[in-house]
Amino acid sequence: MSIEIQNISKSFGSFKALHNVNLDIKSGELIALLGPSGCGKTTLLRIIAGLESADQGTIQFSGEDTTDVHVRNRNVGFVFQHYALFRHMTVFENVAFGLRIKPRKERPSEGQIREKVMSLLKLVQLDWIADRYPSQLSGGQRQRIALARALAVEPKVLLLDEPFGALDAKVRKELRRWLRRLHDELHVTSIFVTHDQEEALEVADRVVVINKGQIEQAGTPQEVWDSPASPFVYGFLGDVNLFHGRATGGHTVVEGGVQIDSPEFASANNAQALAYVRPHELDVERYSPGQEKDADGRQRGIVAQLDRAIVVGPIARLELIAIGGHQAQGAEASNSDKLIEAQISAQQFKAMGLKEGETLVVTPRQARVFLDQAANI
Numbered sequence: 266m267s268i269e270i271q272n273i274s275k276s277f278g279s280f281k282a283l284h285n286v287n288l289d290i291k292s293g294e295l296i297a298l299l300g301p302s303g304c305g306k307t308t309l310l311r312i313i314a315g316l317e318s319a320d321q322g323t324i325q326f327s328g329e330d331t332t333d334v335h336v337r338n339r340n341v342g343f344v345f346q347h348y349a350l351f352r353h354m355t356v357f358e359n360v361a362f363g364l365r366i367k368p369r370k371e372r373p374s375e376g377q378i379r380e381k382v383m384s385l386l387k388l389v390q391l392d393w394i395a396d397r398y399p400s401q402l403s404g405g406q407r408q409r410i411a412l413a414r415a416l417a418v419e420p421k422v423l424l425l426d427e428p429f430g431a432l433d434a435k436v437r438k439e440l441r442r443w444l445r446r447l448h449d450e451l452h453v454t455s456i457f458v459t460h461d462q463e464e465a466l467e468v469a470d471r472v473v474v475i476n477k478g479q480i481e482q483a484g485t486p487q488e489v490w491d492s493p494a495s496p497f498v499y500g501f502l503g504d505v506n507l508f509h510g511r512a513t514g515g516h517t518v519v520e521g522g523v524q525i526d527s528p529e530f531a532s533a534n535n536a537q538a539l540a541y542v543r544p545h546e547l548d549v550e551r552y553s554p555g556q557e558k559d560a561d562g563r564q565r566g567i568v569a570q571l572d573r574a575i576v577v578g579p580i581a582r583l584e585l586i587a588i589g590g591h592q593a594q595g596a597e598a599s600n601s602d603k604l605i606e607a608q609i610s611a612q613q614f615k616a617m618g619l620k621e622g623e624t625l626v627v628t629p630r631q632a633r634v635f636l637d638q639a640a641n642i
């Protein structure tokens with residue numbers, strides 16, 4: 266079933282939770298709604314489910330307006346973070362529940378229910394605990410049972426609201442891979458709410474990034490990662506260094522005089538600009554006088570002191586402080602002013618023999634420049 270979301274707006278009192286949201290979801294797609302806390306993800310999911318009504322706009326399922334269709338009749342399955350299983354029922358009975366409460370003429374026979382429940386439990390790889398009670402399950406097992414329960418009534422749409430939010434990092438990772446495999450088997454149109462960018466990028470066919478009730482960008486994981494449409498998306502999709510600068514005639518000069526090509530702004534004339542550089546896009550060298558300049562004497566790198574090095578497995582994360590007034594800011598955290606984050610391999614770190622306190626030169630290999638709209642008005 267495809268889902269067409271058209272011009273959806275929703276306010277709570279004077280607060281605009283959703284503002285003119287438009288999105289077409291193809292039948293069988295797995296979509297991640299990604300955004301910070303309070304951006305409107307759950308509200309949008311609840312409107313699609315029919316648990317909440319929109320002030321404006323329509324939701325269509327395969328071209329049919331759902332406005333007057335009751336939640337019971339929308340054929341939607343839910344899995345929520347705290348969607349508790351029935352404690353007094355076994356795993357088997359929990360999964361069978363949706364089938365047992367069907368109106369008599371639609372209700373499957375006892376034999377059909379048994380067959381269906383056991384096949385779903387096999388699908389979520391938990392048929393061996395059919396007789397247990399929820400209190401005897403791990404958190405990850407409970408969420409898999411919640412998913413089996415949602416699938417029992419053969420929903421046309423599956424809505425998952427932070428289904429793995431309460432689980433530890435390792436279990437989350439296993440479950441999201443497992444969810445992806447399950448989706449590839451079943452192809453139920455699914456919408457998955459998360460504030461975890463890694464989860465969204467790993468699981469979804471398309472990621473929809475939401476900010477303050479509006480869609481900032483919708484695209485495949487690779488599209489949103491490689492070409493973030495806005496500074497917000499850039500900042501939200503992972504660690505990033507933000508440098509302030511000025512763009513003129515296809516070049517942006519950021520603090521400290523480092524020049525970055527920005528051919529997309531060839532007509533800019535001293536416009537305020539923001540340059541985003543991911544930590545792994547910075548080359549790191551040991552400083553020697555003149556190293557920060559290119560053959561023509563132009564500043565190519567930023568001289569900075571290595572404040573802290575964190576080596577975890579194959580990666581070395583370097584925290585550097587610019588020397589001589591060059592400044593970077595973490596896009597999200599203002600308390601990381603002046604801090605530049607670089608990332609190199611642990612192997613390179615070892616080979617270079619870098620020590621905390623040393624002076625280095627960091628050079629952006631690539632950068633993404635945005636004109637600072639607010640400042641240029």
Ligand SMILES: Nc1ncnc2c1ncn2[C@@H]1O[C@H](COP(=O)(O)OP(=O)(O)OP(=O)(O)O)[C@@H](O)[C@H]1O
Nearest residue numbers: 277280282300301302303304305306307308309460
């Ligand atoms: N019933 C309500 N009454 C008033 N305000 C509400 C109501 N439901 C949601 N909101 C507000 O609307 C905004 C969006 O809420 P929503 O739950 O959709 O956010 P979210 O993106 O899912 O956040 P989180 O990741 O924290 O769950 C929030 O500021 C929230 O406080």
